[in-house]
Amino acid sequence: MALAQSFTGVSFYLRGLSRLNGALHRAQPHVQWQPVRCASSTSRWKQRQGRDAYAKDAKVQGLKSRAAFKLLEMDEKHRIFKKNQTVIDLGYAPGSWSQVALERTKPHGKVIGIDLIPAQAPRGVITFQGDFLSPMVQKLVKTLITETDRRKPKEQPPASTDDETIGDETAKIAIERPSYIDLERHASLGTGDLPQETGSSKGRLVDVVLSDMSAPWDQTSGFNMNTMSNPYHRLMNTSGVAFRDHAGSMDLCNTALEFASDTLRPGGHFVCKFYAGSEDKALEQRLKKLFSRVYREKPESSRSESKEAYLIGIKRKGDVTLEQRV
Numbered sequence: 001m002a003l004a005q006s007f008t009g010v011s012f013y014l015r016g017l018s019r020l021n022g023a024l025h026r027a028q029p030h031v032q033w034q035p036v037r038c039a040s041s042t043s044r045w046k047q048r049q050g051r052d053a054y055a056k057d058a059k060v061q062g063l064k065s066r067a068a069f070k071l072l073e074m075d076e077k078h079r080i081f082k083k084n085q086t087v088i089d090l091g092y093a094p095g096s097w098s099q100v101a102l103e104r105t106k107p108h109g110k111v112i113g114i115d116l117i118p119a120q121a122p123r124g125v126i127t128f129q130g131d132f133l134s135p136m137v138q139k140l141v142k143t144l145i146t147e148t149d150r151r152k153p154k155e156q157p158p159a160s161t162d163d164e165t166i167g168d169e170t171a172k173i174a175i176e177r178p179s180y181i182d183l184e185r186h187a188s189l190g191t192g193d194l195p196q197e198t199g200s201s202k203g204r205l206v207d208v209v210l211s212d213m214s215a216p217w218d219q220t221s222g223f224n225m226n227t228m229s230n231p232y233h234r235l236m237n238t239s240g241v242a243f244r245d246h247a248g249s250m251d252l253c254n255t256a257l258e259f260a261s262d263t264l265r266p267g268g269h270f271v272c273k274f275y276a277g278s279e280d281k282a283l284e285q286r287l288k289k290l291f292s293r294v295y296r297e298k299p300e301s302s303r304s305e306s307k308e309a310y311l312i313g314i315k316r317k318g319d320v321t322l323e324q325r326v
């Protein structure tokens with residue numbers, strides 16, 4: 001049974017890091033996750049999913065979505081993951097990138113997923129629900145990173161304590177902190193006792209920061225779906241208006257990059273999705289300040305009609321930090 005502790009408006013789930021089964025283990029015989037080429041698409045999403053070989057392959061292999069293949073392609077080319085790394089997955093829901101990250105960082109990799117919406121995370125992923133554009137949420141995530149780093153798997157309490165159940169078990173780490181709402185209230189009153197910003201290199205505990213965040217838009221179709229059991233369908237990933245998608249993605253990417261600047265170890269890597277447009281060159285320049293090598297990728301599994309593409313930063317420079325935007 002999964003244990004969950006809810007704080008007002010924010011939920012933490014820590015599932016047993018070493019007990020990976022379910023979808024991930026079912027996917028194991030196909031660890032290569034070799035996709036076949038994409039079939040032609042139609043304008044209707046559902047029909048397209050029906051014909052899309054990547055979407056079918058993801059289902060067969062127990063992956064939460066076809067997006068997994070984009071990350072697998074990029075990892076194949078740039079060797080992003082190594083065993084036992086700590087990975088932050090921004091916009092993790094429904095969780096296929098987290099599945100890939102867990103698989104590629106075995107046996108003791110740690111994956112922390114953050115998303116606006118609640119979702120059933122892959123087993124073994126620590127999740128945090130909140131808007132990553134909020135500075136408060138970013139601070140809480142930094143605190144969570146520090147806390148989980150202190151509690152390595154070998155340091156967890158024995159199976160008989162209250163914090164751990166046995167069986168299809170899930171380990172829970174109870175993290176003592178004020179609620180999200182309390183923190184927001186204190187901040188607005190100017191009395192905030194916020195979590196301390198982690199000091200320069202001291203807070204750099206992360207090996208890989210991934211961001212597949214897309215600015216969410218209100219749902220415009222598919223209202224007949226059972227949205228209580230599948231909240232992923234409550235929001236659309238693109239507005240359909242190229243400029244809005246581009247502007248939204250630049251904000252998300254810059255925020256993810258600044259977070260990477262604060263939390264990535266020297267030598268760490270960064271991947272972020274963006275929607276192409278006039279500002280993406282400036283974003284690429286910012287990456288070049290922080291990383292030794294920067295690549296622009298459009299994986300084969302990314303639909304050709306989509307303006308999405310990825311920037312990859314390899315090897316964070318140890319002596320550089322990015323200035324925050326004003």
Ligand SMILES: C[S@@+](CC[C@H](N)C(=O)[O-])C[C@H]1O[C@@H](n2cnc3c(N)ncnc32)[C@H](O)[C@@H]1O
Nearest residue numbers: 067091093094095096097115116132212213214
């Ligand atoms: C394309 S989906 C990610 C798919 C995921 N990489 C996977 O493989 O399953 C984009 C996600 O970004 C999330 N997102 C968008 N804006 C966000 C924000 N400001 N904070 C946190 N998550 C956000 C959305 O809720 C959505 O779940």
